[in-house]
Amino acid sequence: MRTSLPLVALVLFAAPCQAQPKEAPKAPFRYAMGTAYHILPGTHTDESGYFSLCEGKNGKVYVGTAAYGLNAYLVEFDPKTGKQRVVVDVNQVCGLPTPKTPTYGAQSKIHTRNFVAPSGKIYVGSKQGYRRGKDDTADYPGGYVMAYDPETGKTDNLGMPLKGEGVNDVTADEAAGLAYVVTCEDHHWMVLDLKTKKYREPDPNLRVTPYAQTLIDSKGRAVVLTRDFKLARFDPATSKLAVLELASDGKPVGSADDKLGPACWALTADAKRAYLVRMSDPRLFRLDLAAEGATVPVADLGRLIEGKGFDSRGSLIVGADGKVHALYRVDNDTKFGTGYLHHLVTYDPATKTPTDRGVLGVKNPGWFDFGPGPDGKPKPWTHGFHKLPDGIHTPLHAHMALIQTKDGTFYATVIYPFTLLKLEPKDLK
Numbered sequence: 001m002r003t004s005l006p007l008v009a010l011v012l013f014a015a016p017c018q019a020q021p022k023e024a025p026k027a028p029f030r031y032a033m034g035t036a037y038h039i040l041p042g043t044h045t046d047e048s049g050y051f052s053l054c055e056g057k058n059g060k061v062y063v064g065t066a067a068y069g070l071n072a073y074l075v076e077f078d079p080k081t082g083k084q085r086v087v088v089d090v091n092q093v094c095g096l097p098t099p100k101t102p103t104y105g106a107q108s109k110i111h112t113r114n115f116v117a118p119s120g121k122i123y124v125g126s127k128q129g130y131r132r133g134k135d136d137t138a139d140y141p142g143g144y145v146m147a148y149d150p151e152t153g154k155t156d157n158l159g160m161p162l163k164g165e166g167v168n169d170v171t172a173d174e175a176a177g178l179a180y181v182v183t184c185e186d187h188h189w190m191v192l193d194l195k196t197k198k199y200r201e202p203d204p205n206l207r208v209t210p211y212a213q214t215l216i217d218s219k220g221r222a223v224v225l226t227r228d229f230k231l232a233r234f235d236p237a238t239s240k241l242a243v244l245e246l247a248s249d250g251k252p253v254g255s256a257d258d259k260l261g262p263a264c265w266a267l268t269a270d271a272k273r274a275y276l277v278r279m280s281d282p283r284l285f286r287l288d289l290a291a292e293g294a295t296v297p298v299a300d301l302g303r304l305i306e307g308k309g310f311d312s313r314g315s316l317i318v319g320a321d322g323k324v325h326a327l328y329r330v331d332n333d334t335k336f337g338t339g340y341l342h343h344l345v346t347y348d349p350a351t352k353t354p355t356d357r358g359v360l361g362v363k364n365p366g367w368f369d370f371g372p373g374p375d376g377k378p379k380p381w382t383h384g385f386h387k388l389p390d391g392i393h394t395p396l397h398a399h400m401a402l403i404q405t406k407d408g409t410f411y412a413t414v415i416y417p418f419t420l421l422k423l424e425p426k427d428l429k
Helices: 009-019 090-094
Strands: 031-038 051-057 062-064 074-075 084-089 123-126 146-150 154-159 166-173 178-184 189-193 198-200 221-227 231-235 240-248 263-267 271-279 279-287 295-303 326-333 340-348 353-363 385-387 394-395 398-405 410-414 419-423
Touching: 051 398, 051 410, 084 090, 084 146, 090 146, 090 154, 123 178, 146 166, 178 221, 279 326, 326 398, 340 394, 340 410, 353 419
Parallel strands: 031 353, 240 295
Antiparallel strands: 031 419, 051 062, 062 074, 074 084, 123 146, 123 166, 146 154, 166 178, 178 189, 189 198, 221 231, 231 240, 263 271, 271 279, 279 295, 326 340, 340 353, 353 394, 385 394, 398 410, 410 419
């Protein structure tokens, strides 16, 4: 005679056969996790921007965008609310119509590192984009320099430095009544009189490195790297230009056409020294800008990170904490996923050692909808992040800028989709 098992017995008997949830694989590296924000839609066409990132004296963060063939904008991000708004419309400021059809003749980018002057004004410049098809034969008229005042909400148009050339960098010395501008594509170094709004070149034959940035040293002199990696120094007190050799105690900083990519440098708080990296080189250099003589002493401080396939996109900074910080993309040789990994690296001048703070990761995966578009295909310009085996979104192709705000928070920009990543101190301990 067959008897039936009680229901409880059946449940107990069946339980071991139920599938157990799989534990997520653990990454063989630490993460630097941040909160991601999609930079204001409608202010960029191809989900991208460049080095344009800063903290204003009001504690808000400002990002420049690229609306290719049409316009460019400066966007304000409020860290307290997460809200964003346009504060500079380049076409509006410069009295230009927005093209109905995208064109190479448009002011398509704010590419400059946002320079925050003691007055609180934020200096930026506009630049050309790319030709929008074979029929786009327009000439580019030249870029403009602008100064936005967060206190008044007004933006001054400071004119066009050089016809046909975009603006790649703006650094203001308001005490001297001057601003220094690097143009592109031919990389001229210009001086602007802020009162008369007139531009001049200390040496019309001088050419600087691509994406060069002007620094103001402790003696009020403007310095920039030349194309052949010398130091050009302009003294506004005498209006004299000097070109000095870089004397490294190890590997040279660079030479013309050495294929290591643009240089990125940043001043120390006392403006007596500058730290420098090259885009495709992991080595950190320190330049003694206060030294006397015909040469500038350079210390080769060694590698910031190990690996291969190095890529650091204009992200070197001296932070509010006095330490040197940079982002580096390296090949993912960990066998934990594929592609690339983007690391936040810190160099401490006190201990003379670098520290890998971790691989950039996103806390809030819903910051952007990566689902297909209306046609069922992947949305365009959304290929800049990938998921690792643990499900974490991390940048794939290119970071663009890095800052550290007064409270120790890091902000980085990543393209495709154009993203502002906020990394708070509590997440980096």
